[in-house]
Amino acid sequence: MSVVGQHHRTRVFVVAQDSSEVGNLVFRLNLKHLFSSSQPPQPAEVLNLPDAVTCFKQVNHLERMAFAASASGDVIVAASSAGYGGRTLMYDAGSGSVTPGPDMRSVKQHLFLVPVGDHLFFGISAYSRLDIPQGPRFETLQQLSPGRWGWTAVQDPPGLARGQREDVRAYFVAGARVWVSLQRQGTYSFDTARHRWRKEGAWELPVLGRALLVPDFMGTGRRLLFGFRRSGDPHLCAVDMDARPPVILRSWPEAWPTHAWAAGYVLCRFPAQMTYFGGGRFFISVTNQTTDEKQRGSVLSFTAVELTSELQLIKRQSSCYLMPPSSRGAPAYVI
Numbered sequence: 001m002s003v004v005g006q007h008h009r010t011r012v013f014v015v016a017q018d019s020s021e022v023g024n025l026v027f028r029l030n031l032k033h034l035f036s037s038s039q040p041p042q043p044a045e046v047l048n049l050p051d052a053v054t055c056f057k058q059v060n061h062l063e064r065m066a067f068a069a070s071a072s073g074d075v076i077v078a079a080s081s082a083g084y085g086g087r088t089l090m091y092d093a094g095s096g097s098v099t100p101g102p103d104m105r106s107v108k109q110h111l112f113l114v115p116v117g118d119h120l121f122f123g124i125s126a127y128s129r130l131d132i133p134q135g136p137r138f139e140t141l142q143q144l145s146p147g148r149w150g151w152t153a154v155q156d157p158p159g160l161a162r163g164q165r166e167d168v169r170a171y172f173v174a175g176a177r178v179w180v181s182l183q184r185q186g187t188y189s190f191d192t193a194r195h196r197w198r199k200e201g202a203w204e205l206p207v208l209g210r211a212l213l214v215p216d217f218m219g220t221g222r223r224l225l226f227g228f229r230r231s232g233d234p235h236l237c238a239v240d241m242d243a244r245p246p247v248i249l250r251s252w253p254e255a256w257p258t259h260a261w262a263a264g265y266v267l268c269r270f271p272a273q274m275t276y277f278g279g280g281r282f283f284i285s286v287t288n289q290t291t292d293e294k295q296r297g298s299v300l301s302f303t304a305v306e307l308t309s310e311l312q313l314i315k316r317q318s319s320c321y322l323m324p325p326s327s328r329g330a331p332a333y334v335i
Helices: none
Strands: 011-018 023-030 045-048 054-057 064-069 075-081 088-092 097-100 111-115 120-125 138-145 148-154 168-174 177-182 186-191 196-201 212-214 224-228 236-240 247-252 265-267 273-278 281-290 298-307 313-322 332-334
Touching: 011 064, 054 088, 054 097, 064 111, 075 111, 088 148, 111 168, 120 168, 168 212, 168 224, 212 273, 224 273, 265 298, 273 332, 281 332, 298 332
Parallel strands: 045 313
Antiparallel strands: 011 023, 011 332, 023 054, 064 075, 075 088, 088 097, 111 120, 120 138, 138 148, 168 177, 177 186, 186 196, 212 224, 224 236, 236 247, 265 281, 273 281, 281 298, 298 313
């Protein structure tokens, strides 16, 4: 997610697969209450989800989709990966409707969808060597006029060997730029306003997957990147982006949500997710499922943590939300 507009963010969207609907249900959660108490952390509540705000229908059970919400939350995009022509669906919060969007320029087996502000999304093929046929690994989805959007292919960064399709290791948004680390190739940034690449260094970022940049963390002037460590256990960490190469300043294993385990749920194989609420406040979320076949399947668990300007972690409250019964074994996405 882009850091644009997140300093006033109090809500998240949760996307959960619902095989009975052959689609992906979207729920809106207000998690501000998890920071409202200064009391020590209490046992996590297990809550029911509110009514879904919309559903992105799938072609069939085999279709996989990537999701992203604009900085304001007014637009949610779902784009197909692993076939189905790279079709795109768009939810407009104002009208409450889902409409077909333009197809991507090429089919991507595994897609990262990155919002840049309110009117642009950046599509990344995570493992473009697996794409058949191989097309552009990067594309932008941009609003051309009210209600009209279009995908545009983005050329590979300059200097890459022709035909070299290295995996994407990490990515984040910095203003109008999208930074991408390519395995064994280094780190590049793409200026979405000027449509130009810039090589940032021959190094790779020390985090894995999506990360979040905070340009002036807690008024300290430090440019910190937050994500999950690439090496060792995937702990939440802070990366000094003014160092070359960037280095991890501190990591916090205690930020990992463990309360669902105590309630009898086991961790799914899906990675943890992170959301920034501004002011040093983060949510870490993971999908867990029960081992009891008689119980409802999965829960999405949140742990709220707060970091001081000295990077001391304060653990706040936790909560769990029951996922739809038919979502058992599938991850929930927080966007």
